[in-house]
Amino acid sequence: MRQTIRQKSLPLNREKWRQIVEVAEAYSRQKDAFLVEYAQVKSLKDLGYKRRIRDERVAAGFVSPFGLQARQWKLALEDALWTLERQWEAAIAEVRDRLHRNGGLTPKERDYAFWLLDKFGDRPRDWRKIEAIFRDEDLAGKKTELEPAGRKKVRHGLKRLFRRVLGKRPRVRKAQSFVVDQQMYRVFMVGNRQYVAVMGLSPGKRIVIPLSGIHKRGAICGWFCCRTNRRWKFT
Structure with a gap:
């Protein structure tokens, strides 16, 4: 049975935040274009x-x-x-x-x-x-x-x-989320801190996100942006 995990990142620095927001905006614009085309x-x-x-x-x-x-x-x-x-x-x-x-x-x-x-x-x-x-x-x-x-x-x-x-x-009104699959991220530990490295817009480069807690089970299926404090939540 697959377990769903909801977890927040730690506050991100400006560069990582910019990269994540770029992915969310590009994904949202592309999804919206597909929605218009296939509606x-x-x-x-x-x-x-x-x-x-x-x-x-x-x-x-x-x-x-x-x-x-x-x-x-x-x-x-x-x-x-x-x-x-x-x-x-x-x-x-x-x-x-x-x-x-x-x-x-x-x-x-x-x-x-x-x-x-x-x-x-x-x-x-x-x-x-x-x-x-x-x-x-x-x-x-x-x-x-x-x-x-x-x-x-x-x-x-x-x-x-x-x-x-x-x-x-349906249309995409706000660029606040994007979807990833299991080939687009990697979860790893450095010391007592857990991180997730997720695919960005640049080929071969991952955006490394520090997480606020440690979870051993579950798979990421989507990312959700919280723009107020530069944190991300994912499930």
Whole structure:
């Protein structure tokens, strides 16, 4: 069982603070750019193929315009795609809840609406069905009994519901965090002090952060900035 640890750094000097803030700002700007790019309805089908999207960018020689190293922009991409997927899943759950309370649908209309919205078993969601709602594409399952005109009516109704519940698309408003994986940091001891060396923007160089305590277990999955006293918290 993985243990989650929340720990603060000691106050950082100006240079280390500057380097950490640079990473947070570059990561946030790159994540925000990905959020804008993949927030379009045409990108919905890509949410189920996050690794493929990453591999296509690698094959195309993508370089972060904000100075992130390759492993860093890959995490920013994954972070952005998961953020968008969580927003869509929350919206789908809200639309389903409203459909349950809607007594104006016929049984066939209800069956078709839930066929468009539901996942089946442990299989990934078929995002093409959600995209079809917005593009008014006439998708139907093998067991769909509703006629084309009725399917069109249902898709239009679902589209209106989604527009009400989706709200604003997610954006990164403050550069106060970034994500690292186990290849991007190293925890070590010097005397009685524990340190973590984390990847910065310069290849081959790590930012060494003194920690306020000692923990023997747990893995870092993210960093969180506290700008008031030049301390960092991580989990």
